[in-house]
Amino acid sequence: MKLTERRVLAKVPASTANLGPGFDTLGMALSLYAWIEMGVSETGTAIELHGRNLRGLPTDKNNLIYKVAQLVFNEAEVDIPELHIAMYSDIPLTRGLGSSASAIVCALAAANALIGSPLDDDRLFQIATRLEGHPDNVGASVFGGIVVASWDGNRASHIRLEPSPDLDVLVAIPDFQLSTEKARHALPDRFPMADVVFNVSRSSLLVAALATGNHGMIRTAMQDRMHQPYRAALIPGMAGILDGAAERGALGAALSGAGPTLLALIESGSPRKQELERFLLQTLAAEGITAEALWLKPAAAGPELTVTDGGAAAELAPLMERIKGEVRV
Numbered sequence: 001m002k003l004t005e006r007r008v009l010a011k012v013p014a015s016t017a018n019l020g021p022g023f024d025t026l027g028m029a030l031s032l033y034a035w036i037e038m039g040v041s042e043t044g045t046a047i048e049l050h051g052r053n054l055r056g057l058p059t060d061k062n063n064l065i066y067k068v069a070q071l072v073f074n075e076a077e078v079d080i081p082e083l084h085i086a087m088y089s090d091i092p093l094t095r096g097l098g099s100s101a102s103a104i105v106c107a108l109a110a111a112n113a114l115i116g117s118p119l120d121d122d123r124l125f126q127i128a129t130r131l132e133g134h135p136d137n138v139g140a141s142v143f144g145g146i147v148v149a150s151w152d153g154n155r156a157s158h159i160r161l162e163p164s165p166d167l168d169v170l171v172a173i174p175d176f177q178l179s180t181e182k183a184r185h186a187l188p189d190r191f192p193m194a195d196v197v198f199n200v201s202r203s204s205l206l207v208a209a210l211a212t213g214n215h216g217m218i219r220t221a222m223q224d225r226m227h228q229p230y231r232a233a234l235i236p237g238m239a240g241i242l243d244g245a246a247e248r249g250a251l252g253a254a255l256s257g258a259g260p261t262l263l264a265l266i267e268s269g270s271p272r273k274q275e276l277e278r279f280l281l282q283t284l285a286a287e288g289i290t291a292e293a294l295w296l297k298p299a300a301a302g303p304e305l306t307v308t309d310g311g312a313a314a315e316l317a318p319l320m321e322r323i324k325g326e327v328r329v
């Protein structure tokens with residue numbers, strides 16, 4: 001097989017980080033996806049971006065995807081300077097749904113598969129955490145499901161939990177962007193001991209609740225005093241949603257990652273989904289914020305890969321056309 005004839009398609013889930021109290025620690029993969037198609041190019045690097053979410057990103061070698069792929073080749077000591085890359089994404093940028101983590105994991109998974117998968121998932125997780133800085137987001141995109149993770153600046157560790165099929169996830173995505181960097185600047189350097197104890201206890205309870213399926217505990221367990229109160233000023237309506245969602249049927253609610261997306265968990269069979277959606281959208285609208293509501297599920301799988309060699313590359317074409325057709329433009 002010639003490497004120049006291989007093409008890889010990687011599908012990677014978005015993620016929601018923190019889940020309330022688990023700041024920089026808890027992440028959950030979501031059924032909202034980015035796709036990358038990657039192959040070796042013999043005629044110079046070409047990067048195609050599809051879908052409204054990728055507008056404005058560079059289409060030359062400055063693109064994050066290209067740079068991350070080169071890191072994989074360096075790590076594996078393989079030399080592939082020119083690539084053909086096409087990317088499609090339903091994950092909005094800078095809204096707290098882990099677009100940067102998904103893009104990095106897409107590039108790592110695709111580049112690794114292109115050269116025969118010399119790096120295992122843990123190696124990809126280490127590289128992704130070093131690049132992105134948040135093991136909660138990248139862990140969820142690499143392993144799927146719910147990820148409990150730590151990062152000591154050198155090594156990332158994690159344990160994956162299987163998400164319950166009985167959970168539905170409502171996200172309300174405001175029509176403004178909030179960079180993770182800006183939302184982190186709103187946080188203090190030091191916290192009162194009582195708040196630290198508050199968060200350690202809630203975060204531990206939440207992990208236990210999700211691991212055992214004790215969904216009745218999620219409401220108490222999703223409380224947070226470490227980042228949401230400080231970020232509230234950046235997301236008008238957030239405080240009202242976190243206070244009122246449980247009264248409208250939610251198991252619990254949180255800021256998704258660094259925001260501005262708001263997230264609520266609800267039992268799949270609940271008859272109160274429309275009421276909850278209306279509450280989130282109307283609370284934001286009362287603050288003058290238009291938002292899009294999406295109903296998602298926790299995504300159990302990390303990257304899903306399709307690899308084709310030689311003449312079989314043609315098999316990818318119909319799949320690509322279908323994805324391009326489905327991606328929101």
Ligand SMILES: Nc1ncnc2c1ncn2[C@@H]1O[C@H](COP(=O)(O)OP(=O)(O)O)[C@@H](O)[C@H]1O
Nearest residue numbers: 057064093094095096097098099100103179180
């Ligand atoms: N597919 C992509 N290609 C290149 N860069 C991307 C891609 N997706 C995301 N990014 C980068 O990540 C940034 C968003 O990251 P961040 O502020 O952490 O928000 P979030 O991860 O919550 O969407 C974008 O502004 C862009 O620079």
Ligand SMILES: N[C@@H](CCOP(=O)(O)O)C(=O)O
Nearest residue numbers: 017024096097098180257258
């Ligand atoms: N733990 C980080 C997570 C940032 O997630 P993103 O999806 O907003 O990039 C934080 O809360 O800052």
